Amino acid sequence: MTNPILSDWKTPFEIAPFDQIGDEDFAPALDVALAEHDVEMKAIAENPEAPSFANTIEALEGAGRDLDKVLSVFFTVAGADSNPKRQELQRDFSPRLAKHWAEISANKALFARVADLWARKDDLGLTPEQERVLMLTHRGFVRSGAALEGEAEARMKEIKARLAVLGTEFTQNLLADESEWFIELSEADLDGLPDFVLAAARAAGEEKGAQGPVITLSRSLIVPFLQFSSRRDLREKAYLAWAARGANGGKTDNRAIAAEILKLREERAHLLGYENFAAFKLETEMAKTPARVKELLMDVWGPAKARAEADGEILTRMMHAEGGNGDLEPWDWRYYAEKRRRAEYDLDEAELKPYLQLEKMREAAFACANRLFGLEFEPLDVALYHPDCLAWNVTRNGQHLAVFIGDYFARGSKRSGAWCSAMRSQAKYPEVQTPVVINVCNFAKSTPALLSYDDARTLFHEFGHALHQMLSNVTYESISGTSVARDFVELPSQLFEHWLEVPEVLSEFATHVETGAPMPEAMRDKVLKAATFDMGFQTVEYVASALVDLEFHDGPAPTDPMAKQAEVLAELGMPHAIGMRHATPQFAHVFSGDGYSSGYYSYMWSEVMDADAFASFEEAGGAFDPERAKSLEDNILSKGGSEDPEDLYKAFRGRLPGVEALLKGRGLAA
């Protein structure tokens, strides 16, 4: 019997036949698919014919069809519906896959063919999209070190291996410091804590084997504690422990590890011919250079700091009025900000929730996609991996465009967070394939299913990523949909969140679950206004971290990262009562791996663009302006990574984004 993963899928739109696939099918299917891919790679690398775009780049694009099938099915269920068997398979697959990809990028014969094509690119008669795919393929090989020889090649291997070890140590040290520390709370220590914090503290106590409630250093517990505890002495104690994670001396101290990581990254960048690690890292991003990132961050820093300082004065007066002494400290900010929030914007979640029905919010997202892009959604009856999953056939003018799958409810078998992935990406080579796109969320399951406002925003966010996949219209899969630069990929998702805030969308779809009445205007205004609360503080703590990350990598590696951090903060004039969102010994984004190193800025880079992009709708005919919608699809959503993101944005907006719309959106404009 053929393996159901590798056989032809005779299902509607060739969605994976989940009801026929058993966990025992994954390992044999992977064995076959990897072996096939090896054969394909060898045939391309050792082809006796001279390299051509067709026999090299297109051959690479077309290879690994079975591997795509196995991995898309496996990683869908491993993330959204795991079990012990799938976890075991994942532990087994991960190193094998890492080795497989590393071998391909180190294949000298393959690289020689790509390099030959790159050198002759102007004579090959390529379309702009083909030239882009060639450039990206060549650049990928070069950046992984394929062009290095001899000693440099050996050293690069050593550096990569050592960085992997250091990244893991950094993460484990941080976890150890977070899990070892806790304080037990007596009856008198519970002042000010609301029921939900108490319940979380009790649950943490049970986990620690304590008699009663405890406070740990997990963000989900310590932040609410700092917001609500009226015991200034306990807030101070907890905050100082939280701020000291990874810097407590002894064997879990991360400071020397951070220094070694920065040094090795610099050496890696030098081996590849870059001035420093930031120059290496930003080459593939929309920002391109550290100078442009710094300019953006500094444009935001001034207004954010001014707002934070004004807010700090208000909070200090509140503290003094209550009899608190001295300066507002970092362990005081959240407490007084929360008091102020309750006084000025009080929003009762329990009153809000009945207006945010999951089904209605999903309808709202579909309706926006219909008005903007003409998409229609028709329920699809098909077997998926879990009964909570729903599928739709997405059409336009009667033509099938994509399959959309929504898997919205939390369950024990699903990892946390929310994400969008393509089980099949859009492409036209080697043959036309339409996308199968899935949104996975972790909304609490209830009947009827009701959301918080944050949940509703998450639903719109992930649907924005889905639109990027579903409206993709390129030839080659490697540049399809969300295969774009890290600082560009959140533009479609964050932009789509803005349609949830459109008053006519809320009044049509945010209706009461029992009465059907639309959300009252006063409640809607409060929801929208609350979104900008304490933005001075949030922006300052974020931008400080982003600038420290950038300074670490833009220039000679600092031998003492803590001294460098202090220097950067002093130069910025960091407000006394605000700490960095992630100080160096805890900065997992930057030190656990390479993902966000000199890239922590990208959240804000994307936000600048989404605010500026939505403003262009408002400046035109409003949120549903047809010309703007068409331009968004033509220039951004359909293009994937087929052009430089800067060119795509300029084509959509007529210019590059400025920070004005972001400052306005965050309530920081003068």
Ligand SMILES: [Zn+2]
């Ligand atoms: Zn996202």
